[in-house]
Amino acid sequence: MxxxxxxxxxxxxxxxxxxxxxxxxxxxxxxxxALEQFGEPTIACGGVFGSGGTxxxxxxxxxxxxxxxxxxxxxxxxxxxxANDYALLxxxxxxxxxxxxxxxxxxxxxxxxxxxxxxxxxx
Numbered sequence: 001m002x003x004x005x006x007x008x009x010x011x012x013x014x015x016x017x018x019x020x021x022x023x024x025x026x027x028x029x030x031x032x033x034a035l036e037q038f039g040e041p042t043i044a045c046g047g048v049f050g051s052g053g054t055x056x057x058x059x060x061x062x063x064x065x066x067x068x069x070x071x072x073x074x075x076x077x078x079x080x081x082x083a084n085d086y087a088l089l090x091x092x093x094x095x096x097x098x099x100x101x102x103x104x105x106x107x108x109x110x111x112x113x114x115x116x117x118x119x120x121x122x123x
Contacts, residue, residue: 001102002026004070005091007084012077016087018094019070027066034105040064041101045071049093054085065098 002021007014020026027035035041046061063071073090075083 001031003095007087014075014083014087016090017070017072018091020066030106031102038105038108040067041105043097043101050089054082054089056086065101
């Protein structure tokens with residue numbers, strides 16, 4: 001899987017963005033098959049980001065990956081001096097969550113599938 005992350009600074013506001021790379025081969029064949037069979041994972045794009053030192057919380061925002069991505073969020077320097085750290089943490093946390101979500105779908109098994117025909121003698 002190839003993810004694109006971006007952080008830009010415009011007029012005192014950091015813009016963080018993460019999504020699937022637009023290349024046709026951004027998802028491996030196995031990843032594509034897993035998502036077709038079992039559906040897209042739901043990614044928590046809100047909640048708590050970070051642990052220990054730098055942390056912040058965003059409102060709940062669950063999105064399906066990759067169809068509802070890219071996802072973007074802004075962090076203003078005027079609101080918090082750690083805005084750049086928050087933007088970077090936003091992208092790295094979502095990278096981890098997306099990776100886990102897709103891996104979870106790849107780990108699923110279709111179970112027993114197929115068709116059996118049984119002839120039962122009635123004599």
